Amino acid sequence: KQEVTQIPAALSVPEGENLVLNCSFTDSAIYNLQWFRQDPGKGLTSLLLIQSSQREQTSGRLNASLDKSSGRSTLYIAASQPGDSATYLCAVRLNTGNQFYFGTGTSLTVIP
């Protein structure tokens, strides 16, 4: 069974700092990986989708990388802002089935 781990569980940084969130998964036979953000008590907002054949994806201040062979993905946030404060979740989809396996998330607080 796919296990997805996110480290750290919580992170607090001053505004303007660049930061990296980590996601690791045990089964490298993934089809794609998706990063989401979740605001307290809310649903999920998709940030970036990386196919297994891709190494990275960028959207604005966000950059996600994927190293399938080592079972790792990172989400890089540049010039963090208080509005970036949220929980960030990564989810992987295997080559078989439709299910996404979610990590436990990293709770980010950006201090003004």
Add this chain to the structure above:
Amino acid sequence: SAVISQKPSRDICQRGTSLTIQCQVDSQVTMMFWYRQQPGQSLTLIATANQGSEATYESGFVIDKFPISRPNLTFSTLTVSNMSPEDSSIYLCSVGRGIDYGYTFGSGTRLTVV
């Protein structure tokens, strides 16, 4: 990407009652899913809602407790039956257009059972 309207956004329910959650999508989608997020936990897939046939449930979830309907390609409901405080969670609807695309999530239903 698809726009999802999920209702209700939150509810407080009495033990032993049932709540039906609706998920309406602005376009036809191939795949629809229902997830649960218990307090402090990540998301767990409850079932895949199949259009015109019975839903496919994940291990630990059963139809009697979580009946699901999907009458067409834009709408689905999840009912949480005979609720207990352990059912207090956020329930989320998710849709996908195909295997090469990511999934879109609804805004969630925050359920509290008292």
